Amino acid sequence: MTDLMAITALGAVAPYEFQIGGLVIRENTELALASLSLGRGQGAPTILGTSMPDVGQWLAGPEVSAFWTAPNQWFIEGEGRAHEDFAAIVKAAAPDCAVTEQTDGWVAFDVYSNDGFKPLEGLLEKLVNIDLNGFGVGTALRTGLHHMSVYLIRRSDTHVTIMGMRTFAAALCHALESTAVRLR
Amino acid sequence: MTRLTGGVIDHETALRFTFNGKTYSGRKGDTLASALLANGVQLVGRSFKYHRPRGVLSAGSEEPNALVTLRGGAREEPNTRATVTELFDGLRARSQNHVGPLHRDFMAVNDLLSPLFASGFYYKTFMWPRAFWEKLYEPLIRHAAGLGRLSGEADPDAYDKGFLHCDLLVIGGGAAGLSAALGAGRAGVKVILADEDFQFGGRLLAETHQLDGMPATSWVTAVMAELAGLENVRVMPRTTVFGTYDHGIYGAVERVSDHLSAADGAVRQTLWRITAKRSILAAGATERHIPFPNNDRPGIMLAGAMRAYANRWAASPTRHPSDPVIIFTNNDDGHRTATDLLAKGVPVSAVVDPRSDAPTFGDYELITGVVDDTKGRLGLTSVRVTQNGQSRWMPCGALGVSGGWNPNVHLSSHHRSKPVWDDALLAFVPGKDLPNGMIVAGAAVGQGTTVKALRSGVEAAVSSLAALGIAAEPIDLPDADDTAAAQTAFWHVSRKGRAWVDFQNDVTVKDIVLAHQENMRPVEHLKRWTTLGMATDQGKTSNISALAVMAELTGKSLPETGTTIFRPPYTGVTLSVLGGGDTGKHFRPTRYTPTHQWSASQGATFVEVGAWLRAQYFVQPGETHWRQSVDREVLAVRSGVGLCDVTTLGKIDVQGPDAAEFLNRIYCNMMGTLAVGRVRYGVMLREDGHAYDDGTCARLSENHFVVTTTTANAAIVYRNMEFARQCLWPELNVSLISTTDAWAQIAVAGPNSRTLLSRVVDGFDLSNEVFPFMACAELTVCGGLRARLFRISFSGELAYEIAVPARYGNALLERLAQVGADLGATPYGTEALGVMRIEKGHAAGSELNGQTTAQMLSLGRMVSEKKDSIGAVMSRREGLAQDKRRLVGFSPIDKSEAIVAGSHLFTQGETRNTTTDQGWITSAAYSPHVGSSIAIGFLEEGDARMGEVVIAANPLEGREVRVEVVSPHFVDPEGGRLRD
Secondary structure: OOOOOOOOOOOOOOOOOOEEOOOOEEEEEOOEEEEEEEEOOOOOOOOOEEOOOOOEEEEEEOOOOOEEOOOOOOEEEEEEOOOOOOOHHHHHOOOEEEEEEEEEHHHEEEEEEEOOHHHHHHHHHHHOOOOOHHHHOEEEEEEEEEOEEEEEEEOOOEEEEEEEHHHHHHHHHHHHHHHHHHHH | OOOOOOOOOOOEEEEEEOOOOEEEEEOOOOEHHHHHHHOOOOOOEOOOOOOOOOOHHHHHHOOOEEEEEEEOHOEEEEEHHHHHOOOOOOEEOOOOOOOOHHOOOHHHHHHHHHHHOOOOOHHHOOOOOOOOHHHHHHHHHHHHOOOOOOOOOOOOOOOEEEEEEEOOOOOOHHHHHHHHHHHHHHHHHHHHEEOOOOOHHHHHHOOOEOOEEEEHHHHHHHHHHHHHHHOOOOEEEEEEEEEEEEEEEEEEEEEEOOOOOOOOOOOEEEEEEEEEEEEEEEOOOOEEEOOOOOOOOOOOHHHHHHHHHHHHOOEEEOOOOOOOOOOEEOOOHHHHHHHHHOOOOOOEEEEEEOOOOOOOOOOEEEEEEEEEEEEEOOOOOEEEEEEEEEEEEOOEEEEEEOEEEEEEOOOHHHHOOOOOOEEOOOOOEOOOOOOOEEOOHHHHHHHOOOOHHHHHHHHHHHHHHHOOOOOOOOOOOOOOOOOOOOEOOOOOOOOOOEEEEEEOOEEEHHHHHHHHOOOOOOHHHHHHHHHHOOOOOOOOOHHHHHHHHHHHHOOOOHHHOOOOOOOOOOOOOOOHHHHHHOOOOHHHOEEEEEHHHHHHHHHEEEEEOOEEEEEEEOOOOOOHHHHHHHHHHHHHHHHOEEEEEOOOOOOOEEOOOHHHHHHHHHHHHOOOOOOOEEEEEEEEEEEOOOEEEEEEEEEEEOOEEEEEOOOOOOOHHHHHHHHHHHHHHHOOOEEEEOOOEEEEEEEEEOHHHHHHHHHOOOOOOOOOOOOOEEEEEEEEOOOEEEEEOOOOOOOOOEEEEEEEHHHHHHHHHHHHHHHOOOHHHHEOHHHHHHHHHHHHHOOOOOOOOOOOOOOOOOHHHHHHOOOOOOOOHHHOOOOOOOOEEEEEEEEEEOOOOOOOOOEEEEEEEOOOOOOOOOEEEEEEEEOOOOEEEEEEEEEEEEEOOOOEEEEEEEOOOEEEEEEEEEEEOOOOOOOOHOOO
8 A cells, every 4th residue: 555645636635525505516536437448349348247338328337337438438437446456457357358547537526416406407507518308317428518528427316427637627626616606 | 757657567666776876766677768767867878979969769679879887896887778777776877978967968069060970981081191090090089989988897797608408499578489488388398488678578568458358468477477387498588599500509698687786796697508409589570760850869769669668667758747749650550659658648749640541549630741850959849740841840748750660580690591571561571591490480570460479479389399290289379459550661751951860870861872872882881881780789770771761762672772681699798798707717727737736835836838737947945037946957857856747748548459550550650569668759740741749659568558749739649549540540459548637747857866766666676777768667656556657758867757646646746856855856847848858959849830840850760661650651742851951959159148949040141031041940948058048940951050150030129149050969969868
């Protein structure tokens, strides 16, 4: 175990959390990520019990979850496993696939609502140009947000994860927080 | 007070406001204009050019006259239409464009000088003497131009932006819009109903028509209640849909808190981009006036507006309740104003109608004739009525004018659809080739009676849904009035005197006549010569009248004369809301390096590098100039060891059995032969053969490479590689993904770098034998943290780059500085990085500027002839391959002189022009190693001119430096240091 101290994408020791109205925005620093790509002619693997979801989908399995990112490419998520060599674990489960460590390539903000989807809808319609009518639970998509590229994952009726490039974390955080504040 | 009874205002809730410092009382539901009228205030402003006293003309967003400045300080908002300003308690407004008090404007002298200000006057007047233009004429004109003044302060308000998606967007909430929204809403599709007004109902609020025997407002209330209960319908009051854009996208501004007395930091306005599968434009119609001499006095307004003020806002248009009103109309609709006013107890002395067969609808005198002059300096006192050649002056306090109605076709023509003339309606209606998915309904398409508007709204909804494959039943509609207003094509009163066509820009019939005389006859020329329709109201009340006058002058019909079309925005949109709310440092996102915190704690000055913020240099105590910091950092690296965050360089993971072949085709040099555990420098060419990026490529395993790009080209290289993978060579079995952000990468450079690194790696042999120059490895550091190590050098010293998961980058940099303190470990920034790469003659952005080739960079031999790669063939093409300019170094003859990057190179004694140009200086710096300014640059046959003295000319600053052509490698030309 290294004795170096990790910091969050925002340069802090503790994850960011912000609550306003019916919304809670919480940085998830413990989410491990690895990208998985199929070679030519390969079939989609099952990673630790999770099969690879269809285009535009996210799927939670017993140990890991996965979301589609591009043709023949997925991101595998390991909740609470950010300090492990998660890419190696995924690679071991799919040795023929191209696996790349992505844990620290991204910052993940979980946005929760305590009042159904409505507050989340109010926030998202200010942030991203997507038709929320088609953004049901289990949907994962990539879109632009304040000139940044983000993944959006609808994990439940009241929980959306917004994932942005780690080095843009402060700008993404500002966009989320200031937009939430303007909703009041 | 001229407040009437009834209306759609809350008589119980009084709102206090000020106009020009005087306090008045209005009612909840008033606009500023209706409240002023209800207080007997007719004079509200001065005209643009002649400073003529002006009053309220309209009751909507088409208003040309009643422009006021709201609020004060930084929140001051000029040129705001009083007719759409929702009254709130504490509102402060003042009139504009006058010197001295409003009723005694000193600039009104312009009115006396009006013969000098004919259309196009400044094109003709300010021709001579030429030198006067910039110093005198232009400042004078600029000072006189405009109406309100900007505060000059930053906008302190909050703005927001957002995106909405719907099946059907209904633009306008009058009879047609409401029935359309209701029809579609009941069918269950996603509907957005937007109206610029704060109350829905449109003209239904302004008329006395009944629906199913009930006041129209009751029907509006019931419909709004039903729509509010439908989850699939979003109702957006105070929302102006201002533009039709591509792909079914509409721009809209919602005024969120403009109407609140204490906004308390809330968002002021929101910019919405609405993506609609279908849209219904139900924007209604705008009444036109009839130009006649002196038709611009306060108290003269559109008859329909007069009716709206009486019926909706319970406000009489006169200054005193006993003042009579006269109506001048060419159509039956104008008569309705007379009957409505009479019903409200407002005295109407006559209706003047040029039609010999004009009917009478009520108890008023009908005069078959015209109004052809008026009196009343600050407010109308009398009008001259001419009947059968006999004129008489009739006292009155207000004159309502109606010249018919123009459908609001604006949004339907934003995609260049030309409106077409309808002879029966005497108006332009939406033409063919409307924006995709748009249907126009109601008065906006000439279906102006209540019944027709309601019906066309529902029909439009049914058609829109049918186009989406949804069957919707027509809804039941209330019984309503279906009387079309008969009218005649009477466009203006031809008499001596100035008859205003465009009130806001002070364009008169005379100006149009002059434009005609001067052959400015096409409508586009007419518009620009006279400035007609070019004011903030964009000619909503004037365009068609002007066309009619021009048609009369040319002897052509109106459709032959043509019409201009419209472009966004429909009404003015603040720049702040277009900005979307993020200003200053949040205007665009910033990328921070993983070591930003530690760098900041060490006194770093940061510099923008694209979106990145990088440490430029680290100021230490006692250093007062950046050069001191940079020189110290450079010397520290060359004598000890330096630490620099290089995370910003792009990193692309390349995997797959064909990865080596793929990279062979991407890089101009051979990459497929790279051994596992080794790094190679590579150059990428553009398709046209020019060099566009360079960097290193590391082979971590047989099928796994990591490509490093320059900071600037990280995204471009990745994009190009993806294009090549997906489109050029889909047969190659290779996958790509960016890992730039995932790894924090730190350059450890200098003779002590190996010693320093040995203190953090976990038992890894760093010796030259095991880990030589251009080696790479995956290893662990600091007690088991996975890391990647590359032995590469940008500085020319023994150097490494070490990468760890980004979250540990800050701690690793801090650790390296701590454990390397005795070795002289020094953080350095981009400035020192730049100095050292110039000392070493390494190319960077200034050399890879898109105009240079591998040959020019003295890397020509890297373009392998053993294989093909992007740009290789084109790099050998005639004209490019013969370019003899080469990258060389330059040293000043006088060592105290500084060479400036960008200077052009000339042979000594040669005339200096573009044909004798020998090249240019790409990069220059003070080299603490050399002890003078040094530079690199491209020089004609530079590699054969070593020792020659040439001129580096900087004509912009009138300077030149004599420089000697030298090797670009100022430090360790043999490269021994980095291999030690």
